[in-house]
Amino acid sequence: MYPIEELAALRNPMPEPGSVTPEDCYDDACEQVVEQRKKDVLHLEGASDGLEVDPLLLALEDLKARKEAVDAQIRQLLAYGREFHGSRPYGLEDLARHAGYSTSGVRTAYGETEIRQVAAQIGREPNRPRRDTAAGGR
Structure with missing residues (x-):
């Protein structure tokens, strides 16, 4: 033990x-x-x-849950930066560098689910309509 x-x-x-x-x-x-x-x-x-x-397994489950929560927050922040921020979205390169994603990873990291979550959290709709709804299942 x-x-x-x-x-x-x-x-x-x-x-x-x-x-x-x-x-x-x-x-x-x-x-x-x-x-x-x-x-x-x-x-x-x-x-x-x-x-x-077992306390070790419990500690691992706890950290796994925290990691999943942080990953969800990152996806929401990426959605915010691309879909809700100002008159121009953040650039893919900047977001990728700071989030630890590839440029293409930022594009696919979030979808309609995260966009709806962000909209509900901040109380407004995205600044621009979504062009790509293929990632909508996220």
């Missing part, structure tokens, strides 16, 4: 010296990590006992 404290340490790494700005906040940052580790231990213990799931 994996000690839950070790899993919490892996999920909440201590900041590297020199990585905190301003530098005099380094000790505070370390204290915050220690507190987050304590909360993480309690969460993992409670959830793994209640669900009778």
Whole structure:
């Protein structure tokens, strides 16, 4: 069995010296990590006992869910940048570089689903009609 404290340490790494700005906040940052580790231990213990799931597998499922949520947010931001932003959409190259996608990947990363989600979130329709509805199933 994996000690839950070790899993919490892996999920909440201590900041590297020199990585905190301003530098005099380094000790505070370390204290915050220690507190987050304590909360993480309690969460993992409670959830793994209640669900009778190995804490490591629970931690992996949690990170997978977070990753999927972040991927969905990236797709929504790409849709916003291309379909809703200002009078001109963001360029594919800029979006691709900052999102870690290829240029063609930005084109296919989002579809009608994400456009509808963005419209609902911000309360307005896209700036321009969609030319390509082939990705509409997303």
